[in-house]
Amino acid sequence: MGYGSDAASRGGGAGRIDLRSDTVTHPTPEMRRAMAEAEVGDDVFEDDPTVAALEERAAALLGKEAGLFVASGTMGNLVTVMAQVPRGGEIITPAEGHIYNDEAANYAVVAGAGLRVISENPNGEMPIADVVEAIQDASDPHSAITSLVIVENCHAHTFSRPITPAYMRELRAALKPHGIPIHVDGARLFNAAVALGVPVRDLVADADSATFCLSKGLAAPIGSVVVGSKEFIFKARRARKLLGGGMRQVGILAAAGLVALSDGPEGTVKRLAEDHVNARRLATEIAALPDVISPGHIAQPEGERLDPSRVTTNFVIFKVTGGIARRTRFLDALEKRGVLMVAYPHGQIRAVAHYGIGDEEISKTIAATAAALTETA
Numbered sequence: 001m002g003y004g005s006d007a008a009s010r011g012g013g014a015g016r017i018d019l020r021s022d023t024v025t026h027p028t029p030e031m032r033r034a035m036a037e038a039e040v041g042d043d044v045f046e047d048d049p050t051v052a053a054l055e056e057r058a059a060a061l062l063g064k065e066a067g068l069f070v071a072s073g074t075m076g077n078l079v080t081v082m083a084q085v086p087r088g089g090e091i092i093t094p095a096e097g098h099i100y101n102d103e104a105a106n107y108a109v110v111a112g113a114g115l116r117v118i119s120e121n122p123n124g125e126m127p128i129a130d131v132v133e134a135i136q137d138a139s140d141p142h143s144a145i146t147s148l149v150i151v152e153n154c155h156a157h158t159f160s161r162p163i164t165p166a167y168m169r170e171l172r173a174a175l176k177p178h179g180i181p182i183h184v185d186g187a188r189l190f191n192a193a194v195a196l197g198v199p200v201r202d203l204v205a206d207a208d209s210a211t212f213c214l215s216k217g218l219a220a221p222i223g224s225v226v227v228g229s230k231e232f233i234f235k236a237r238r239a240r241k242l243l244g245g246g247m248r249q250v251g252i253l254a255a256a257g258l259v260a261l262s263d264g265p266e267g268t269v270k271r272l273a274e275d276h277v278n279a280r281r282l283a284t285e286i287a288a289l290p291d292v293i294s295p296g297h298i299a300q301p302e303g304e305r306l307d308p309s310r311v312t313t314n315f316v317i318f319k320v321t322g323g324i325a326r327r328t329r330f331l332d333a334l335e336k337r338g339v340l341m342v343a344y345p346h347g348q349i350r351a352v353a354h355y356g357i358g359d360e361e362i363s364k365t366i367a368a369t370a371a372a373l374t375e376t377a
């Protein structure tokens with residue numbers, strides 16, 4: 001069996017340079033091998049040794065008692081809400097966050113919870129005074145009961161900025177008197193750890209639970225892990241079952257996740273630093289091109305030159321002059337040249353560096369960007 005080392009096997013696809021997301025990555029050769037050889041069992045009976053090993057590894061890395069393998073980041077967040085928030089309870093979460101904007105209102109539809117959203121600052125942090133202000137008075141029968149605060153780390157819409165342990169400490173201290181738990185939607189938590197140069201456990205030490213995705217920059221094909229106390233994971237497991245997320249010989253998938261989290265050369269955590277360097281280079285070079293401007297909204301004020309120093313992980317977010325119509329023509333012109341970027345909210349464009357995108361692909365992307373801008377000027 002050829003595992004393939006060409007761009008197609010890493011998410012490039014037929015010579016394309018696909019920067020729409022880090023979810024387009026294909027598994028590494030070591031992952032494919034581990035998947036083929038994985039020892040498996042029925043995970044609904046908790047009999048799959050590979051899933052158990054992945055859950056233990058994830059929990060140990062994040063400094064929590066237990067872990068639960070789930071199908072996706074969305075499912076990880078949802079089982080957390082189902083485990084932590086009673087029907088009619090309320091969650092405080094960022095206004096530009098994934099939970100509010102990109103999970104099909106599952107918190108309401110499935111969990112019966114409400115959201116109270118807080119505008120983030122340019123680093124993706126909800127101001128702590130605003131969070132405290134948003135806590136409802138549980139003794140007032142008019143109010144929903146504030147039951148969970150969710151932080152997104154990295155915070156996608158602010159150039160996927162990492163949220164620091166210092167912020168988490170301050171948030172925890174502010175919430176402690178209210179007894180409100182914290183969940184970290186850490187779809188790209190390992191990018192944050194690598195960018196900040198801190199152990200990943202430091203990012204969630206002041207949270208009760210966290211989800212991280214194996215299927216994004218870590219390059220595994222499927223899956224996320226939720227971590228927290230044993231009691232919480234028991235409830236989350238029940239919620240996963242309710243959602244039909246109890247899987248059987250799923251060690252075949254967990255095996256790829258174990259490779260991703262390995263300390264050895266086959267692990268994909270340390271290499272995230274390359275993605276961060278590549279994203280910064282892309283931002284630096286396209287910032288110098290005419291008609292590339294700042295993304296506006298919360299990421300960087302409207303109408304400035306794109307500031308590459310805002311790029312500290314693997315997301316580049318920018319705008320082109322000429323509004324939405326030019327954006328569409330620009331993205332089409334890029335695609336014609338074999339480069340895919342994606343339309344992002346607020347008229348923005350996103351390009352994401354990932355496994356399979358190296359120096360050569362970044363150089364080609366810069367050239368294609370320059371040509372697409374000229375063509376659409």
Ligand SMILES: Cc1ncc(COP(=O)(O)O)c(C=O)c1O
Nearest residue numbers: 072073074075098152156185187
């Ligand atoms: C911040 C954040 N949270 C959660 C998710 C959901 O992950 P999934 O696509 O695996 O459901 C994403 C996906 O892009 C994300 O960016």
